[in-house]
Amino acid sequence: MTVADFQAPKGVPEYFPPRSAAFLAVRDALAYPATHAGYGYIELPVFEDTALFVRGVGESTDVVSKEMYTFLDRGERSLSLRPEGTAGVMRSIVENRMDQGSLPVKLWYAGPFFRAERPQHGRYRQLQQVGLEAVGGDDPALDAEVIALADEGYRRLGLSHYRLDLTSLGCAECRPAYREELIAFLSTCDLDDATRARAQMNPLRVLDDKREQVQVQLTNAPLMVDRLCDACREHYDAVRGFLRDAGVQWQEAPRLVRGLDYYTRTTFEFTHEMLGAQSGIGGGGRYDGLMESVGGAALSGIGFGLGTDRTLLACEAEGLEVGAGPRVDAFVVPIGEQARHLSVRLIAELREAGVRVDMAYGGRGVKGSMKAADRSGAPAVIIMGDDEVASKSVQVKDMHEGSQRSVALDGLVAELKKTVTQEGTT
């Protein structure tokens, strides 16, 4: 193996053909439901004022306290690569007065996020997410919509080995008292130092500790869902009712916790059973105090972030051929200089007409060109030599059948275009 001078930064995945086609297909499938439910696209900065994440996501979260890529720019401003999407969306809504229009504000986004974690299969320092936010509404039907849209994205890809965990984390009314109760309970448990410290900082987090020796002690731990205030209880019941209406299956997960501080009430997570420890393929929830905490109006919101990388891994684990298929509809094989000039003209016309087409470059000879044509996956190959140039026609070869026929140059574009649109509708 030749030793390269450079490597991609640690923990950063790269997608190139043919797998990149699957990556794009996953991203598009996850975004599709949002684009068909009234969500508008928002393109956000990849880095923001560090304080936005500290305040929005929460100072005590691991994501902010030890996983952010933070740096000073030339004006000595502290900036951070975004570790998640919601805080940036809130900032943009406030800054651009989107909350002054009709509510809820519905936005979706896609792109890279950054967390300085130890890389693992499915855990990357640059991770790709598709997310959406619905801000300015606390209708429980909106909670159900958001969850249903995530579920629909996974189903569009054909995934089946995943599940949805759902719970309610309460609100500013009922959570503080529960939190105290939980802290008191945890102080009676036999925990190691690190866990003890976590119990003080973020007691909820201890609930989903994976270690058995911890879990056995938590059997009788108090649960938030049993301590919800009336308003939260009603909201949660309503959400579940609408989820049933939407036909979404879920599992009650009273110990579900999320790593970001802003979540309130409805909280959910999608996990895939074939991904090992990095099983979370998406998650989200309601965040009722977030916008206010970044300086906006007291509008509540709900949203999700779906992991594009992990969803791709999940598709692969299930053996789904996502985004497969030929990259072009036709491939042109010119023989001779005259034909090469005509071919360049022809592919321009074909592409203009919406036909995906490539041609043989480099003058490798007919055999080599046909081989390239085969590898392109194109179902149709257009062969053009001196004879065809003279008769203003081409040979069109059906690569599946192996059959070949002569087609007049005049009607070629129209004919291929027809084939392509037919395939597109089936």
Add this chain to the structure above:
RNA sequence: GUGGGUGUAGCUCAGCUGGUAGAGCGCCGCGUUGUGGUCGCGGAUGCCGCGGGUUCAAGUCCCGUCACUCACCCCA
């Protein structure tokens, strides 16, 4: 960040207790004229991850390092 595993051709991997590298797939060429896939024949390709150590001799043993990977943690 903590602990374990792995690192040999483009890919997947073999290489027993140390004796200066192999397979399959892929790639390139040939099988006569302007035709791919299948088949047959032929061919190229390795700082054996990197650095050090032990040894007459290291892909093989030891140390370090980097990368990947599994679990914890965290989360998408």
